[in-house]
Amino acid sequence: MYPEDIDPMSGCRLPLPRREELDDAGQRIFDSxxxxxxxTIRGLRGPGGIVLHSPExxxxxxxxxxxxxxxxGLGGRVRELAILTTARELDSQFEWAAHELQAVAEGVSxxxxxxxxxxxxxxxxxxxxxxxxxxxxMIFGARRVTSAIFARALQQFGxxxxxxxxxxxxxxxxxxxxxxAFDMQLDPDQPPPLPPL
Numbered sequence: 001m002y003p004e005d006i007d008p009m010s011g012c013r014l015p016l017p018r019r020e021e022l023d024d025a026g027q028r029i030f031d032s033x034x035x036x037x038x039x040t041i042r043g044l045r046g047p048g049g050i051v052l053h054s055p056e057x058x059x060x061x062x063x064x065x066x067x068x069x070x071x072x073g074l075g076g077r078v079r080e081l082a083i084l085t086t087a088r089e090l091d092s093q094f095e096w097a098a099h100e101l102q103a104v105a106e107g108v109s110x111x112x113x114x115x116x117x118x119x120x121x122x123x124x125x126x127x128x129x130x131x132x133x134x135x136x137x138m139i140f141g142a143r144r145v146t147s148a149i150f151a152r153a154l155q156q157f158g159x160x161x162x163x164x165x166x167x168x169x170x171x172x173x174x175x176x177x178x179x180x181a182f183d184m185q186l187d188p189d190q191p192p193p194l195p196p197l
Contacts, residue, residue, distance in 0.1 A: 002185055009045075012182040016044050017052040026055035029062065039066075041098045047175045050182050068171055072164040076106035079168065081129055084108075084116050085136030086169045092176040093192050094184045100193060117194060131156050136169055 002008060010016045019030045032038040033048045040048050051058045069079060080103035087095035096117075103113060112129055115122065119137075122130040131153050138145045145153075153162055178184075186192065 001188055003183065006183060006185055010049055011045055011185040011187070012050060012179075014050060014053055014182055016049055022052070022055055025059050026052065029055065029058050041102065046094070046098065046184065047178050050178050050184070065171060068164060068168040072161070072168070074161060074165060074168065077103075077108055078128060078132055078165065080106045080108055081112070081116070081132040082136060082165055082168050083172050084113065085133050086140065086172040087176065088116050088119070088194065089136055089140035090173060090176040090180075091194060091197060092179055093186055093194055094179050095172065095176055097186055097190060097193050127152070128156055132165070135165070139166070139169060140173065 002011070005013050007013070007015045017026075017030060019027055019034075022030055029048075029052055030044070033040055033044045033052065036043070040046070042048065044052070048058070051061055068074075074082070080099060083099045084096065084103055086092075087099060100113060104110070112125065114120065115125070116133060122133055125133070131149070134149055135145065135153050138149055153165075157165060
């Protein structure tokens, strides 16, 4: 079912962290990740469990992630558009699977989700959605943002929100790197949500 170097409990190349091997701060993070109401989408079986193998990194990364996701003021719709665009541009199946339902819950239409998923043309989208998607495509695909797109993004979001938006995308690109390196698998019964490469 999984490649032979995948731990069946964690779904990746590392085992689940063991609570008793963590210091007090690490145990608090473990408890938060293990709690279904702890505020994470995937708990220990996902990027939170991977990062917890470095408790100090986990302790430092969680406040940044919380700020970018919930306190930066980007709004849930923009946030999930940015995360889905990042996941799609980096072909992160696990990240996409974790956030597609979140996007729907935040009011992102299935039409927009399909535009991101299938890399369709952005004509007809409202300006904010089009800019988020085009910005992410340029950052991760072209690895260059044109002056015209930058000017539109700055006009739409302003300095602070634009910096936070790009930092959010960068944060999820870092998460995608962890998921790739540690070969985080989808749940056994879940087909890959993104088209094959």
